[in-house]
Amino acid sequence: MNNMKNRKLEYFNDLLYRLEEMLYHELSMCAHPKSELVGSDFLASGKIEGANLEQLLGNCLTEIKESGLVDDISYSLHASGTCLRLSVGNCIHMQKEARLKSEGIEPYCCPIANMILDRILGALHYLTTYTADIKVDEDKRRCVIKCAVFDSIGKIGQVSDWTRF
């Protein structure tokens, strides 16, 4: 039974890999912003809500874990309030990320981050969000994703140092 499940997962990630490979080939790194909606339907269709950012993120992370998309996931917020750091362990998409890396393509599309950012926009009406950086460690099966979250236009341009965050 587990074998069958793994085969299905392998098939599904291979499809994603081929699509992302093609998109990257067509668009180079512009594929990254172009794919901001990939994954966004999952939490949106579940109508995950929250009264504030912390509450919403807590609800999103619980739903993601309980649905089995990842084994573990946690977040932290930069003091500036404009950077959300996600740490994701054993994600179902790890196979496609590792394959992209092995083909020399930096992973650029994290459906898990996309679905969370979509809820920040949908539930809290932030102005805009952007996946800034995706680091994939396929050996440890862990990703760290840094996302920009802006609740107002005035925050864009109020820069800070995220390099050690």
Next chain:
Amino acid sequence: MSKDILEVISTRQSIRRYTAEPVSDELILKILEAARWAPSGENEQPWELIVVRNPETRAKIGELSKIGTGQRMHTEYCLGEMEKRFAGIEDPAKKASLMRFLCTGDVSLSPTTAPVLIVVMGKLKGMFDVPYDLSACIENMLLEAHSLGLGAVWVHGPAVYPRVVKKLKEILRIPTGVGEYKLIAYIAIGWPEGQRRHPRPKLPLEEIVHWEEYGRRARN
């Protein structure tokens, strides 16, 4: 027939500052005419163009452009990438000013101060080469604008975010279905204000040309 237009091509620059002087319909029509003559795969001509002169519409497009570009440049700065990109600029005041211009997204806001924007979109149904056809169409318009003494810039930034594109389409009343039209960019056109101080350097032929096969740099 032999008419070399290299002079027009090589003196064109991206112009982002304009005077308030309007651009006549006659000149706009010449630029649109240049668009019409662009090459397209199988002569499909997928392009459709929206000429925007209304200041309120331009301001709305400007705000979306600022958000789109600003969020990306902001993160580039915060992740230390922008510092590497501009490591060659020694004057700290100049570097700070340039970075502020980028990080706030004002780099994409300023083109919308042009008196004319031409939004470029392509029909997708039944078409094969839409992005490439539209790019050729844009280049034709940029060259024609320059040859007329106008300044212009190709602004792609806001068109890379699906959410921003949807809002742009709503503002311009373009059908929002992803399968209908591809909105690829807009061109800002106006009379240049002053001279651009820093022409962008172009890579020499030696760096971009291979003769007969990849890696062979020598011509003979």
